[in-house]
Amino acid sequence: MNKPSSNDSRDSVALLDADQARARLDTLTVVDVRTPAEYASGHVPGALNVPLDRLGQAVPALREAAGRGELLVVCQSGNRSASAAAQLAAQGVPVLDLTGGTGGWAARGHALDRPEGAPAKAVWAMDRQVRLVAGSLVLLGLVLGLLVHPAFQLLSAGIAGGLVFSALTNTCGMAAMLGKLPYNRATACGLPLDATLERLRQGA
Numbered sequence: 001m002n003k004p005s006s007n008d009s010r011d012s013v014a015l016l017d018a019d020q021a022r023a024r025l026d027t028l029t030v031v032d033v034r035t036p037a038e039y040a041s042g043h044v045p046g047a048l049n050v051p052l053d054r055l056g057q058a059v060p061a062l063r064e065a066a067g068r069g070e071l072l073v074v075c076q077s078g079n080r081s082a083s084a085a086a087q088l089a090a091q092g093v094p095v096l097d098l099t100g101g102t103g104g105w106a107a108r109g110h111a112l113d114r115p116e117g118a119p120a121k122a123v124w125a126m127d128r129q130v131r132l133v134a135g136s137l138v139l140l141g142l143v144l145g146l147l148v149h150p151a152f153q154l155l156s157a158g159i160a161g162g163l164v165f166s167a168l169t170n171t172c173g174m175a176a177m178l179g180k181l182p183y184n185r186a187t188a189c190g191l192p193l194d195a196t197l198e199r200l201r202q203g204a
Contacts, residue, residue, distance in 0.1 A: 013096070017098075018107075027070065031065075034074075034125075038125060042106070042114050044074050045111065046113075048196050059091050076101045077104075081097050081101060142156050
């Protein structure tokens with residue numbers, strides 16, 4: 001038998017829209033895979049934060065949680081949660097994916113929770129940060145290529161190639177790098193990951 005591809009794993013993940021998820025919220029364990037700062041800016045009520053780049057560390061706890069009931073993964077728009085769902089499905093962890101993410105949830109008029117003491121100014125969503133940085137680097141390469149030396153246009157070409165690769169593989173190296181910046185890693189308003197994993201294991 002052929003080993004399932006990552007696409008097979010992604011295709012096997014069941015999807016819930018915002019209204020379906022809200023109706024079943026009391027029975028779901030919701031896991032938000034955005035950065036801690038994004039999570040603090042507003043998340044689905046009851047969601048626990050496990051950033052996508054820490055997902056591998058969380059698999060055993062997530063498997064235990066999924067054994068007790070349905071697990072729903074969430075991000076801002078649905079892209080990172082689709083990646084997380086595919087990774088978990090490939091590890092044999094049954095999972096549901098929220099289509100449209102927290103953006104779609106809020107657009108349907110459903111409330112978002114914010115941790116007590118969260119900064120009044122919300123951090124930009126990761127996809128918006130990526131667009132800003134990628135666009136700025138492309139523009140910088142073009143301007144320097146015109147004003148300084150044509151070789152600088154290779155910077156623009158490199159960013160364009162990276163975006164194409166990101167689309168083809170459904171990954172984003174730039175998002176992973178930006179996610180490590182201090183303002184995206186701030187956890188002062190949320191649980192440390194170890195405490196979150198313990199809650200997942202205990203079902204608290």
